Amino acid sequence: MSDSLAFSDATRGKIHTLLGRYPRKQGALIPVLYLAQDEFGWLRPEVMELVAKELELPVATVLATATFYTMLYKKPVGRFHVQICVNVSCYLLGSDELMSIAQETLGIAPGQTSSDGLFSLEAVQCLCACDRAPTLQINQTDYFKVKGADFRNVLTQMQTEGTRLGPRPGWLEFQGDHDHHAHADQEAPHA
Amino acid sequence: MPEQRILLRSHLGVDFTRLDDYIKHGGFAMWAKAQTLGPAGVTAEVKASGLRGRGGAGFPTGVKWGFLPNDGRTRYLVVNADEGEPGTFKDRYFLELDPFRQLEGILLACYAIGAHVSYIYIRGEYWNSKKVTQDAIDQLYAAGWLGKNIQGSGFDCDVYVHSGAGAYICGEETALIESIEGKPGMPRLKPPFPANYGAFGMPTIVNNTETLASVPVILEMGGQAWSDLGSPRNGGTKLVGVAGHVKNPGLFEVPMGTPMREIIYDLGGGILDDRAILAIIPGGSSCPFLTAEDLDVPMDFDSLKSKGSMLGTACITVMAEGLTDLLEVMRRITGFYEHESCGQCTPCRQGTGWLYAIADKMCKGQADESHIDLLISACNNIDGNTICAHGEAAAWPIRSIAKKFRPQLAAEIAKRAAARA
Numbered sequence: 001m002s003d004s005l006a007f008s009d010a011t012r013g014k015i016h017t018l019l020g021r022y023p024r025k026q027g028a029l030i031p032v033l034y035l036a037q038d039e040f041g042w043l044r045p046e047v048m049e050l051v052a053k054e055l056e057l058p059v060a061t062v063l064a065t066a067t068f069y070t071m072l073y074k075k076p077v078g079r080f081h082v083q084i085c086v087n088v089s090c091y092l093l094g095s096d097e098l099m100s101i102a103q104e105t106l107g108i109a110p111g112q113t114s115s116d117g118l119f120s121l122e123a124v125q126c127l128c129a130c131d132r133a134p135t136l137q138i139n140q141t142d143y144f145k146v147k148g149a150d151f152r153n154v155l156t157q158m159q160t161e162g163t164r165l166g167p168r169p170g171w172l173e174f175q176g177d178h179d180h181h182a183h184a185d186q187e188a189p190h191a
Numbered sequence: 192m193p194e195q196r197i198l199l200r201s202h203l204g205v206d207f208t209r210l211d212d213y214i215k216h217g218g219f220a221m222w223a224k225a226q227t228l229g230p231a232g233v234t235a236e237v238k239a240s241g242l243r244g245r246g247g248a249g250f251p252t253g254v255k256w257g258f259l260p261n262d263g264r265t266r267y268l269v270v271n272a273d274e275g276e277p278g279t280f281k282d283r284y285f286l287e288l289d290p291f292r293q294l295e296g297i298l299l300a301c302y303a304i305g306a307h308v309s310y311i312y313i314r315g316e317y318w319n320s321k322k323v324t325q326d327a328i329d330q331l332y333a334a335g336w337l338g339k340n341i342q343g344s345g346f347d348c349d350v351y352v353h354s355g356a357g358a359y360i361c362g363e364e365t366a367l368i369e370s371i372e373g374k375p376g377m378p379r380l381k382p383p384f385p386a387n388y389g390a391f392g393m394p395t396i397v398n399n400t401e402t403l404a405s406v407p408v409i410l411e412m413g414g415q416a417w418s419d420l421g422s423p424r425n426g427g428t429k430l431v432g433v434a435g436h437v438k439n440p441g442l443f444e445v446p447m448g449t450p451m452r453e454i455i456y457d458l459g460g461g462i463l464d465d466r467a468i469l470a471i472i473p474g475g476s477s478c479p480f481l482t483a484e485d486l487d488v489p490m491d492f493d494s495l496k497s498k499g500s501m502l503g504t505a506c507i508t509v510m511a512e513g514l515t516d517l518l519e520v521m522r523r524i525t526g527f528y529e530h531e532s533c534g535q536c537t538p539c540r541q542g543t544g545w546l547y548a549i550a551d552k553m554c555k556g557q558a559d560e561s562h563i564d565l566l567i568s569a570c571n572n573i574d575g576n577t578i579c580a581h582g583e584a585a586a587w588p589i590r591s592i593a594k595k596f597r598p599q600l601a602a603e604i605a606k607r608a609a610a611r612a
C-alpha cells in the first residue's frame with residue numbers, strides 16, 4: 001500500500017459516526033466504501049486495503065462486498081455518469097432513441113467510458129419512476145419524461161462543463177496503472 | 192372517480208418534508224394514542240386492520256410482528272425501501288414527498304415490537320430519497336421525536352438510513368439483511384426466518400415502506416374501520432400506479448378491491464390513441480401477464496391470485512395493441528432477471544441466462560416456434576428449485592407470455608426468421 005494514501009479528517013469523522021450505528025464494524029462497510037469512492041474516485045486496490053485496515057476486516061471481505069454491488073466502482077467512471085433506463089416502461093416510451101442520442105453525441109457505447117474520462121454511458125434497469133418514462137440519471141440527478149432534444153442539450157452543456165472540470169479524482173492513476181483508453185472491456189449490460 | 196386518498200396527499204400543496212407542516216396536519220398525534228394503548232394494543236390494532244405487507248408478498252403485518260421470540264435479545268426493525276421491482280414507483284412517494292409518514296410508522300412499530308434501532312434500507316439510486324429522508328430524520332432528532340426518551344416517554348429509538356448499492360436482489364428481505372451487515376446481497380435459506388435470526392443474528396422485523404406508512408392511519412381510524420375500506424381479507428386503501436401506454440400515467444390511491452378497469456381507464460385516462468390493450472402487468476415485472484379479458488379483476492391480493500397472477504406492488508404496466516413488440520418486452524424482462532440474479536443457485540443463475548439467450552434469439556430472427564416450448568421448459572426447471580423467489584419472479588411472467596400469446600409470438604418469430612433469411 002502506498003504510504004501516502006489516507007482518509008481526510010472529514011471522512012474519518014464520518015466513519016467514526018457510522019461505526020456508532022452498527023453492532024459490528026462490518027455493518028459500516030458499504031457506507032464506508034461509498035465515502036472512500038467519493039474521496040478517491042474509485043475503489044482501486046490500495047483504497048480497498050485502506051478500508052480493510054480502517055474497519056479491521058480481511059481485504060478479501062472488503063473485495064467480496066465491493067465486487068457484488070454495481071454502484072461501488074471497481075473502475076473509474078466518467079465525470080458524468082449517464083445511465084439510461086432500458087426496462088419495459090421506458091422501452092415502450094422511447095428509451096432506444098435516448099440511447100442512440102447518447103451514443104451519437106458522446107461517441108461511446110453502453111458500458112464504455114470516453115478516453116478523456118468525462119463520460120460513462122450505461123444502460124440501467126428500472127429507475128422506478130415508470131409513470132414519468134422515459135427516465136435517466138446523470139450522477140445523482142434524475143431526469144424524467146425526457147425528450148430527445150432536451151437530452152441532446154443537456155449532454156452538450158455537460159461536454160463544455162466537463163472540459164472545465166476534467167475527470168474525477170483517481171482517473172490519472174487508472175490511466176497510469178493500466179494505460180487503458182476507451183475501456184470497452186467492461187461487460188455491457190443487456191440493452 | 193374511484194380514488195380515496197388517505198396516504199397520498201400530494202394534491203394538498205403542502206410541503207410535507209417540513210416537520211412543522213407534517214405536525215400541523217395531524218402528524219405524530221398517534222404517538223400519544225400509542226402510549227395509552229401500549230405496545231400490545233398497537234399490535235392488536237394492526238392485527239385488526241388486516242394490513243397485508245405492501246412489499247408484494249401480502250403477509251399480514253400484525254401476525255408477523257407476533258412472531259418475535261420473547262427471549263430478551265436485541266430486536267431490530269428493518270425497513271425495506273429498496274424499491275426496484277421493474278414497473279414500480281410507489282415507495283418513492285413517501286421517501287421523497289412525505290417522509291414523516293413512514294418515520295411515524297417506524298416509531299410506532301418500534302414501540303409495538305420493542306425495537307430501539309431501525310435501519311431504513313433505501314435503494315442506492317434513490318439519491319433524492321436518501322437526502323429527503325435523512326433530512327427528515329435530522330429534524331426529528333432536533334425536535335425530540337427520535338433518540339433518547341422520546342417526548343418524555345422513556346422510550347428510546349434510533350433510526351438510520353442505510354444505502355443500497357445497485358443490487359435489485361437486496362430487496363429480498365434476507366439479502367437486504369446481509370447487505371446491512373456489509374456482505375454481498377445473497378439471500379439466506381429460510382428457516383430460520385428474520386423474526387428469529389435477522390440483522391446481526393438478532394430477531395428482526397422487515398417491513399416495506401408503504402406498510403409502515405399505513406400504520407399511523409390505522410391507529411387513527413381504528414383497525415376495523417380501516418379494514419372495512421377494502422375488500423374482505425384485503426383491508427384498507429392501497430397506492431396504485433399506472434404506467435406504459437396510457438394517457439394519464441401516475442400514482443393514485445384506491446380502496447383495495449377496486450376493479451383494474453377503473454384504475455386503467457378512469458385514473459390512467461385510458462389507452463394512447465384509444466387503442467386496444469394487448470397485455471397488462473398488474474404489479475411489477477415479477478407478476479404473470481394479464482390481458483384485456485382480465486380487466487374486471489378487483490385489485491387485491493386474493494383476486495389477482497385467483498387470476499393466476501399477483502397484486503405485487505400494484506403498479507400496473509399497460510401495453511397497447513400495435514405499439515408493443517412482445518419479443519422485445521421478453522428480452523428486456525429476461526435481461527433484467529439474468530443481470531440481477533445473485534448467482535448462488537444453479538437453476539436461477541443458469542436458467543435466467545437461458546431465458547435471456549432464447550428471447551435474444553427470437554428477437555434476432557434466429558429462432559423458430561419450438562423455442563417457445565424451450566422457454567416454457569426452462570421456466571419449469573427454475574420454478575420451485577431456488578433459494579429465493581427471484582427464480583419464480585423470472586420464470587412466471589415469461590411462462591405466462593409464452594402460454595397466453597403463443598400465436599402472436601409464433602407469427603413474429605417466423606416473420607423475423609424470414610426477414611433474416
Ligand SMILES: Cc1cc2nc3c(=O)[nH]c(=O)nc-3n(C[C@H](O)[C@H](O)[C@H](O)COP(=O)(O)O)c2cc1C
Binds near residue numbers: 243271365397402
Ligand atoms: C427478488 C425479490 C425482490 C424483492 N424486492 C422488494 C422490494 O424492493 N421492496 C419490498 O418492500 N419488498 C421486496 N421483496 C419482498 C421482501 O422479501 C419482503 O417480503 C418484504 O420486504 C416484507 O415486507 P412487508 O411484509 O411489509 O411487505 C422482494 C422479494 C424478492 C423475492
Ligand code: SF4
Binds near residue numbers: 360577578579581
Ligand atoms: S433464486 Fe436466484 S437470486 Fe435467489 S438466491 Fe437463488 S440465485 Fe440468488
Ligand code: FES
Binds near residue numbers: 088089
Ligand atoms: S422502466 Fe424505466 S423507470 Fe421503470
